[in-house]
Amino acid sequence: MYPNEDFAGAEERLREFLIQRFGGPQHYSTKRGHPRLKMRHAGFHIDQRGRDRWIELMEAALEEVQLPKEVVPTLKAFFHEAATFMINRA
Ligand code: HEM
Known part of the structure; x- marks a missing residue:
């Protein structure tokens, strides 16, 4: 289900989201905006x-x-x- 051509990118997005979610730097939102995870998963x-x-x-x-x-x-x-x-x- 994950994009073969951008697996490293998918890993980075998940990693930065989790770092942010548990109180670390907000790199995820700086790059991707508000998480809106339900919406971002709607296509899968x-x-x-x-x-x-x-x-x-x-x-x-x-x-x-x-x-x-x-x-x-x-x-x-x-x-x-x-x-x-x-x-x-x-
Ligand atoms: C605790 C549950 C989950 C979390 C925290 C999570 C988190 C994330 C995040 C942060 C992204 C990147 C969104 C973006 O910025 O575009 C993502 C993408 C994705 N997620 Fe999840 N996810 C979860 C559950 C799932 C489940 C259950 C599936 C499928 C069985 C799934 C499949 C995908 C796929 C295929 C992508 C696209 C890869 C990408 O482009 O990043 N996720 N998810």
């Missing part, structure tokens, strides 16, 4: 299965990077809630 077919797969991959990534363990529940809760909100197809 996101159903329950896609949402669950996205979570599975994001949790594998969390496992891989070994962040301080006290921040992991906060990130997981955000991912679960936001990914459910992104569902736009039955």
Whole structure:
């Protein structure tokens, strides 16, 4: 679903969004404006299965990077809630 020709760009947008969302520098909005994530995802077919797969991959990534363990529940809760909100197809 992610753009093959701009995978590095997609990674950078997600990274800068997450940095901003959790209190870091606002580089995402400087480049992209207000996040409006639901709207930006509207063009992609996101159903329950896609949402669950996205979570599975994001949790594998969390496992891989070994962040301080006290921040992991906060990130997981955000991912679960936001990914459910992104569902736009039955
Ligand atoms: C916690 C949930 C999620 C967050 C925080 C998130 C965040 C983002 C952000 C910040 C972008 C870049 C928007 C832009 O500036 O254009 C993006 C793009 C995208 N997202 Fe998500 N997303 C989430 C869930 C999902 C899910 C569940 C899917 C699909 C199963 C998905 C698929 C995509 C795709 C295909 C793009 C386009 C790649 C790009 O051009 O950046 N996202 N997402």
